[in-house]
Amino acid sequence: MNKKVIISLLVALSVAFLYSYFNIPNKFETEGGSCYQGITASIIRFFLKVCSVLNVISIIFLSKIKPAKFASILSLTIWSIGTLIHSSDNILIGFTYFTPFLLLNILIVIIIFKMPYKLDLDNTSK
Template sequence: MSKRIVFFLSITLIMVLAYSYFCIPDKFEIEGGSCYQGITAMFIRFFLTICGVLNLLSITTINSKSKFKIAKVTSAISLMVWLAGFIIHSYNDFLVATKYFTPLLFLNFIIVVLVYGCNGKNKQSQND
């Protein structure tokens, strides 16, 4: 994968992570009642940070032949974690969850497709 695509994915990921971190819907900020208010947002930010680190690790190791399996595993784990969050939160309010979780979910899907698509190209270049 070219350095230009890796750079573009990294910048896009940082922008989507910033949006997801700072623009959490009020619904998630007030969930939990008076005693646990904001705990949902705290857990979302925690898993957002995990997904961000996994995606950055995936993007940076995609061109390394020795660490390519790490890119595959981290991108898949990140997609599964964020998809699980989407499914859990869309149960109560589908529209709010869709608006919030979709940008990173879409970018996760693109990264997974690129990582697994790049796998075939690496095998072809090794066979030639």
């Protein structure tokens, strides 16, 4: 795997993070009534940050395959559970909001599991 793939993954992760962080549906901002209004959005954003950090860790530690696999699977598990919980009452919100980051998590897991054990980070060829 070369540096272009790693940079592409980091850029894709940044775009998915920004989309999920700033385009949170209004439903999550107003859920919970007057006392707990916005707490759902705060919880979702917290887990989004956790999953993003886990994905960055998995990308950074690509040369150490076990930590990369653990971090990427943990991130995928957390975001999948959140997707299932919040998509149960409105599947459209779940599809449009949670899917981009979920697909990126799946892509990272696939890349890490299909990756050879030795990385060629100095190879700049295509």
